Amino acid sequence: MKDLRWRAALVLAVLVVALVYLLPTVGQELPSWWVKFFPEEKIHLGLDLQGGMHLILEVENAKAVENTAERFAQELKDELGSGHIRFRLVERQGEDGVRLLLPQDQDWQQVAQLIKDKFPLLEVVDRKVSQEQLQVILKIEADQVRHIKKLAVDQGLETIRNRIDQFGVSEPDIRTQGENRVLIQLPGIKDPQRAIDLIGKTALLEFKLVDEQQSVEEALKGKIPAGDKIYYGRRVDPVTGQVSRNAYLLKDRTLLTGEYLTNAEVRIDTQYNRPYVALSFDDRGAKLFEKVTGDHVKERLAIVLDDNVYSAPTIQDRISGGNAIIEGQFTMEEAKDLAVVLRAGSLPAPVKILEERTVGPSLGRDSIRKGLFSMAAGGVLVVVFMVIYYGSSGIIADMALVLNIILIMAGLAALRATLTLPGIAGIILTIGMAVDANVLIFERVREELRLGKTPRAALDSGYSKATLTILDANVTTLIAAIVLFQFGTGPVRGFAVTLSLGIIASMFTAIFGTRLLFDYLLQKRRMKTLSI
Amino acid sequence: MEFIKPDINIDFVGRRKFAFAISLGLILIGIAALLYRGGGLYGIDFAGGTVVQLRFKDPTEVKRIRQGLKPLGLERSAIQRFGGEGEDVFLIRTDISRSELANLSKEVKDSLEKVYGENTVTVERVEMVGPKVGKDLRQKALLAIYYALLFIAIYISGRFELKWMPALIMAGALILGVYALRTAGVSIPMLILAALVITMACCWVLRLKFALGAVTALIHDVLITLGAFAIANKEFNLTVVAALLTIIGYSLNDTIIVFDRIRENLRKSRKRDFAEVVNSSINQTLSRTILTSGTTLIVVTALFILGGGVIHDFAFALIVGVVVGTYSSIFVASPVLIAWEARFASPQGRARRRR
Numbered sequence: 001m002k003d004l005r006w007r008a009a010l011v012l013a014v015l016v017v018a019l020v021y022l023l024p025t026v027g028q029e030l031p032s033w034w035v036k037f038f039p040e041e042k043i044h045l046g047l048d049l050q051g052g053m054h055l056i057l058e059v060e061n062a063k064a065v066e067n068t069a070e071r072f073a074q075e076l077k078d079e080l081g082s083g084h085i086r087f088r089l090v091e092r093q094g095e096d097g098v099r100l101l102l103p104q105d106q107d108w109q110q111v112a113q114l115i116k117d118k119f120p121l122l123e124v125v126d127r128k129v130s131q132e133q134l135q136v137i138l139k140i141e142a143d144q145v146r147h148i149k150k151l152a153v154d155q156g157l158e159t160i161r162n163r164i165d166q167f168g169v170s171e172p173d174i175r176t177q178g179e180n181r182v183l184i185q186l187p188g189i190k191d192p193q194r195a196i197d198l199i200g201k202t203a204l205l206e207f208k209l210v211d212e213q214q215s216v217e218e219a220l221k222g223k224i225p226a227g228d229k230i231y232y233g234r235r236v237d238p239v240t241g242q243v244s245r246n247a248y249l250l251k252d253r254t255l256l257t258g259e260y261l262t263n264a265e266v267r268i269d270t271q272y273n274r275p276y277v278a279l280s281f282d283d284r285g286a287k288l289f290e291k292v293t294g295d296h297v298k299e300r301l302a303i304v305l306d307d308n309v310y311s312a313p314t315i316q317d318r319i320s321g322g323n324a325i326i327e328g329q330f331t332m333e334e335a336k337d338l339a340v341v342l343r344a345g346s347l348p349a350p351v352k353i354l355e356e357r358t359v360g361p362s363l364g365r366d367s368i369r370k371g372l373f374s375m376a377a378g379g380v381l382v383v384v385f386m387v388i389y390y391g392s393s394g395i396i397a398d399m400a401l402v403l404n405i406i407l408i409m410a411g412l413a414a415l416r417a418t419l420t421l422p423g424i425a426g427i428i429l430t431i432g433m434a435v436d437a438n439v440l441i442f443e444r445v446r447e448e449l450r451l452g453k454t455p456r457a458a459l460d461s462g463y464s465k466a467t468l469t470i471l472d473a474n475v476t477t478l479i480a481a482i483v484l485f486q487f488g489t490g491p492v493r494g495f496a497v498t499l500s501l502g503i504i505a506s507m508f509t510a511i512f513g514t515r516l517l518f519d520y521l522l523q524k525r526r527m528k529t530l531s532i
Numbered sequence: 533m534e535f536i537k538p539d540i541n542i543d544f545v546g547r548r549k550f551a552f553a554i555s556l557g558l559i560l561i562g563i564a565a566l567l568y569r570g571g572g573l574y575g576i577d578f579a580g581g582t583v584v585q586l587r588f589k590d591p592t593e594v595k596r597i598r599q600g601l602k603p604l605g606l607e608r609s610a611i612q613r614f615g616g617e618g619e620d621v622f623l624i625r626t627d628i629s630r631s632e633l634a635n636l637s638k639e640v641k642d643s644l645e646k647v648y649g650e651n652t653v654t655v656e657r658v659e660m661v662g663p664k665v666g667k668d669l670r671q672k673a674l675l676a677i678y679y680a681l682l683f684i685a686i687y688i689s690g691r692f693e694l695k696w697m698p699a700l701i702m703a704g705a706l707i708l709g710v711y712a713l714r715t716a717g718v719s720i721p722m723l724i725l726a727a728l729v730i731t732m733a734c735c736w737v738l739r740l741k742f743a744l745g746a747v748t749a750l751i752h753d754v755l756i757t758l759g760a761f762a763i764a765n766k767e768f769n770l771t772v773v774a775a776l777l778t779i780i781g782y783s784l785n786d787t788i789i790v791f792d793r794i795r796e797n798l799r800k801s802r803k804r805d806f807a808e809v810v811n812s813s814i815n816q817t818l819s820r821t822i823l824t825s826g827t828t829l830i831v832v833t834a835l836f837i838l839g840g841g842v843i844h845d846f847a848f849a850l851i852v853g854v855v856v857g858t859y860s861s862i863f864v865a866s867p868v869l870i871a872w873e874a875r876f877a878s879p880q881g882r883a884r885r886r887r
Contacts, residue, residue, distance in 0.1 A: 048842070056665060058664075192637075192658070193637075193638045352662075353660070353662070354661075354662040354664055354665045355660065355661050355662060355665045356658060356659070356660040357657075357658065357659045357660070358637070358655075358657065358658040358659075359656070359657050360654065360655060360656045360657065362587075362654070362656065363585070363656040363657055363842075366840065367840060367842055367843075370838060370839055370840035370843075371839060371840070371843070373838050374834045374835045374837070374838035374839045375834075377834045377838055378830060378831035378832075378833075378834035378835065379831075381830045381831075381834065382827050382830055382831060385826075385827065385830070386827075388533055389533045389535075389823075390533075391533075421842055421843055422771050422774060422843065422846060425835055425839065425843055425846060425847070428831050428832070428834070428835050428839075429778070429828070429831060429832065429835075429850065431831050432827045432828035432829070432830060432831035432832065433782070433824075433827075433828055435827045436785070436824040436827060436828065439820055439823045439824050439827065440789065440820055440824065443817075443819055443820040443823070444820075446538075447538070447816075450538055468792070469788060469789055469792045472691060472788045472792070473784070473785040473788045473789065474785075475687060475691075476684050476687065476688065476780075476781045476782075476784040476785070476788070477778065477781035477782050477784075477785070478781070479680065479683045479684050479687060479781060480680045480684065480777040480778055480780050480781030480782075481777075481778075481781065483676050483679045483680040483683065483777065484676060484680070484774055484777050484778075486676070486679075487672045487673070487675055487676035487679070488676070488770070488774065489669075489672075489770070491770070491771065492770050492771060492773070492774045495771070495774050496774070499778065
């Protein structure tokens, strides 16, 4: 008797805890005292149910190493120059190397000392003396290369997070995955293309001089002068609206980059009613900008973003104060997004989309509706079947089934797991499998009754004999579910979670829960016959 | 209410040759279909590529969509109606996966709206998987199948006959053998095959006849489900693999029920003929075998009919798996047991039992 009371208390306690976890999901508005003491987490819906975008990006962090090597080469050139050391060539070699060509009679020790002092991260890997020159290969230290690569991913993640925050997405999930991948989940996004543009843009802003001495036409024919490079810009004809490409011959050397930016915002040009982006530099940037503009008055300064020339205005005068503007012929939306990416900073390395999965909100709603509908239909069929086949014992099994579903849902909320469409399928499957346990018990009890046992004895031996079989049968499915959880991603993982929860809950409800009801009926109500 | 009378006595065991023939036939047809379709079986999750699901405002047909995709050079994509008749939802699948920022779905939508008019096409879903990720996912899925088989094989070999020592030996043999093969650079499908062969061999050598029967039934179920997919012209994707793993777990349920009863009956009456014990055990558990599978079948069928296109293939796999799993626990797992007993049980043992 006492034992019965304890078991009832346990089942009741489990039910109450489950309901506490479930209430935030079912209830409309939670009272404030509730929020203070109890969980307020709703069951989290996967992107396939609420709509949204899932992206996996690869940060091409080798490019970040390449950029560093490029910068070292540039700086080495400057240092050699200011140290009055003669050299024939300094250039980047491969991903992480710098090639240095010196005249044969140049004192190597002097150069080696300079490299040691100013470039501690470079190490000499090869030195070859030929008849007229000395070739030295320098490489960035392996440790440093690893560090640069890791940093590129970390900074990339941070930049992307900044951009998304400014774009305004509620509850984005952004994290690194593996060595050089970034996983991004944006629930409820409306314009996936715009988001992709915003996230994926490297947004490397560079200021370069237009080479006025040489002609672009000649360069386009293949005669590109040393130290120059051809860039293109988009030009929209204001009258016809036709888009054309403009070629520019720019000096390769970058005078200023976007790293000194403190702000970027959209303003409207009142004269033409066109949006433009206003930039502000920090102190160091402002000084650099002042020097650049002062040194090159009457020359054209190209504003290059991700290798596209946006504009190339002529410098009228020295510009102090650290303000600049980017004029392009863009729409309001383009200008806004440009300001966002400039504010958030550039990505340290370009990114590539490895995987994209986007579900529109209407399909998500449709999936929920269809999922719940098939759950209801399957559930009702099973419930009705159990009552018809097993009579009032069937009702007991059905009560266990309802408890089972409550427990799965509560488990989802408590574990902060995500409910996905395969997850709903997992619950549906559990409905079918949960009654299996009761079928096994009931069939066994029927068998015992046929042997002439009393209801009490039949139940006792029925439960004890079926329990082991039920455990066995469920363990194998549980193994599969756990393996699936380990290897699955996204939606499939949701399935693994609901299936595992369902199996565990069904063992509790079918073996423990229904037994309690039977015992109650037999002991308290002194039931003499068993409708099974 | 009772569907199956308690005193039912069908001679399942006597028809085992016939059942073997059917199983073998189904498996061979399935394997032929699998080989015939080959790489075409992989959905974009595993092969890489792009799927765009579109909803059209007005009724249309595949031919016209194909026409609309011509400017993009996508007219050779696989285009199929998705969801029920009357719903103008179509799936377009191409092998192209774009890592650049240009979004294929937008191009598709724009190109089609030139034909159908503004705002008549809605992009409901886009899935783009690059070749690199496709390869990763393939690897992951195969590893999942491999580990599920491994753990379940070890569990049932130990559990059925309560011989945990042989099970441990088997686990060791499996891990060692597979590790050796892996370091030798064998591909994962081969690895799965090797693991299965090692499992069967271990069951054989260690005389784990129940485990042998269960594993045989398991392989039987998975092969037929795979074959059914190939015949029904469906594709494998991540959710289908999830369904497959569930089948691996679930198809054992019925087998375990029958086997538990066989062991119980063997303990009770040592004098009876083995095949006879098996047959009566199948009959005694027939009602629960049918019922448990039946309830599960009810819900997965509901899912298949009402669950919508996205989950359709998943439900299909489960339906096939549940049906075949039930069949195999009666007609494959138990007969394997009998075949083993007939051939390998020692003559003395048999003589003793006869006495």
